[in-house]
Amino acid sequence: MQQKIIILDFGSQTTQLIGRRVRELDTFCEILPYNKFPHDDPSVIGVILSGSPYSVYDPEAFKVDLSAIRGRLPILGICYGAQYMAQTNGGKVEPAGSREYGRAHLTEFDHENPLFKGFDEQSQVWMSHGDTITAIPENFRCIASTDKVKYAAYQAEEEQLWGVQFHPEVFHSLQGSLLLKNFVVDICGSRQDWSAASFIDTTVAELKQQLGNDRVILGLSGGVDSSVAAVLLHRAIGRNLTCIFVDHGLLRKNEFHNVLHDYECLGLNVIGVDASEKFFKELAGVTEPEQKRKIIGKGFIDVFDAEAQKITDAKWLAQGTIYPDRIESLNITGKVIKSHHNVGGLPEKMNLRLCEPLQWLFKDEVRRVGRQLGMPEHLIARHPFPGPGLAVRILGDITPEKVQILQDADDIFIQGLRNWKVTDKDGGEESLYNKVWQAGAILLPVKSVGVMGDERTYERAVALRAVTSTDAMTADWAHLPYEFLAKVSNDIINHVKGVNRVCYDISSKPPSTIEWE
Numbered sequence: 001m002q003q004k005i006i007i008l009d010f011g012s013q014t015t016q017l018i019g020r021r022v023r024e025l026d027t028f029c030e031i032l033p034y035n036k037f038p039h040d041d042p043s044v045i046g047v048i049l050s051g052s053p054y055s056v057y058d059p060e061a062f063k064v065d066l067s068a069i070r071g072r073l074p075i076l077g078i079c080y081g082a083q084y085m086a087q088t089n090g091g092k093v094e095p096a097g098s099r100e101y102g103r104a105h106l107t108e109f110d111h112e113n114p115l116f117k118g119f120d121e122q123s124q125v126w127m128s129h130g131d132t133i134t135a136i137p138e139n140f141r142c143i144a145s146t147d148k149v150k151y152a153a154y155q156a157e158e159e160q161l162w163g164v165q166f167h168p169e170v171f172h173s174l175q176g177s178l179l180l181k182n183f184v185v186d187i188c189g190s191r192q193d194w195s196a197a198s199f200i201d202t203t204v205a206e207l208k209q210q211l212g213n214d215r216v217i218l219g220l221s222g223g224v225d226s227s228v229a230a231v232l233l234h235r236a237i238g239r240n241l242t243c244i245f246v247d248h249g250l251l252r253k254n255e256f257h258n259v260l261h262d263y264e265c266l267g268l269n270v271i272g273v274d275a276s277e278k279f280f281k282e283l284a285g286v287t288e289p290e291q292k293r294k295i296i297g298k299g300f301i302d303v304f305d306a307e308a309q310k311i312t313d314a315k316w317l318a319q320g321t322i323y324p325d326r327i328e329s330l331n332i333t334g335k336v337i338k339s340h341h342n343v344g345g346l347p348e349k350m351n352l353r354l355c356e357p358l359q360w361l362f363k364d365e366v367r368r369v370g371r372q373l374g375m376p377e378h379l380i381a382r383h384p385f386p387g388p389g390l391a392v393r394i395l396g397d398i399t400p401e402k403v404q405i406l407q408d409a410d411d412i413f414i415q416g417l418r419n420w421k422v423t424d425k426d427g428g429e430e431s432l433y434n435k436v437w438q439a440g441a442i443l444l445p446v447k448s449v450g451v452m453g454d455e456r457t458y459e460r461a462v463a464l465r466a467v468t469s470t471d472a473m474t475a476d477w478a479h480l481p482y483e484f485l486a487k488v489s490n491d492i493i494n495h496v497k498g499v500n501r502v503c504y505d506i507s508s509k510p511p512s513t514i515e516w517e
């Protein structure tokens, strides 16, 4: 049986990060709303309680009776989780001074406690809560302090129950991963057998059983998730999987043919549909970004549906949905924000059942699975690309001519990033492409004056955007070398007819977004 850790989500922004840290320990975990503990699941080996935007004494604070778990399974409360367990067992939690935010050091800790095995003196931890525990329950013991926080960590006497007021999951808690390892591996007894290879073996076996001889349809986008889902399914059911790859005419330069070729080399049964004319017709004259998105979304479903109807005996629609797409994360109102599907509405309309083989994986795990499946690195390490494609990178109306200009400029930029090598701290070489999260060119709706040879020009301007990020929720503009930017600008202006000016976007998100539209 696959062991698992349950993370009960009290609404903190770092709950997903706890999940990723546990997975990094090759241990499977599930993130569930705070009041949805699966009491009848025998595979649970431990429980982590997350932080929360609330104070434990707020009237709206999330409350749940955990007495049925206590004593049966090891529990680790983090921040709010620790304060909640302290307060509900007779301790006291009060507002703290703002000095308790941010970096702190464990000035004292119990070296014998299994939670701190291997910890350095003065280990740096990260505090991020407006409250602090001012008294712990009678049968709880303080096991760590900082110079400002007396009860930085506690353990219930003779019990497998711990609380830490700092956040071991964040990068700035330097030995946070060690603390989680001590909990997950030593205390909960994880066998650490959750790996890409084990995931592939179990999932392929499950898919064979689930799908039998049924036909399955999958929409490919050229992105990592749908590609890995396709290869995994292909391994399970072979030619019973039919993939559909729609070209809306707004992909990168040569992308349709290159990606189609990659898929065919992987042995996939792919139908490529060039629907660019339909999309250009429907988008003609449209300038409003959300309207562009709606037209493309609906057009995509129509084309996909028409192709899928031809596979009359299909029973399943497969999608590359990944775990962060479907975690039932809580927002501040306590409402669960439900999952959304990639191809909205299709399964019901087509009377198909949904198959989502990557639904338990985080993005980095999808990449690991892809590598383990032997997929080429350029497919795995591909930057994210928006569904509406270049439509949201052409400001104003869309014409085939503008698309071509942008494709050419974008291609020079992206190939340039791939070819430009930088030396890592450890002496290795890496391309700039792999150093940024996402990059692309944007065609601006302005013309400006230039001079080429003896001629005055009056042509278009292109903006370049490259960002660093971990999840696209926040992003910083990538600090690309000036020499690189100079070369790309030069190459674009010299080779792309119709462009005489290149700018670099130096806005971060927030307050800007990654895409311009």
Ligand code: XMP
Binding pocket: 293, 384, 385, 386, 387, 388, 438, 472, 509, 512, 513, 514, 515, 516
């Ligand atoms: P923003 O612009 O919101 O983008 O900072 C965040 C991430 O989402 C991608 N993006 C989209 N992806 N359909 C998609 O499939 C869309 O309409 C869309 N809009 C933005 C964007 O490329 C970035 O990775």
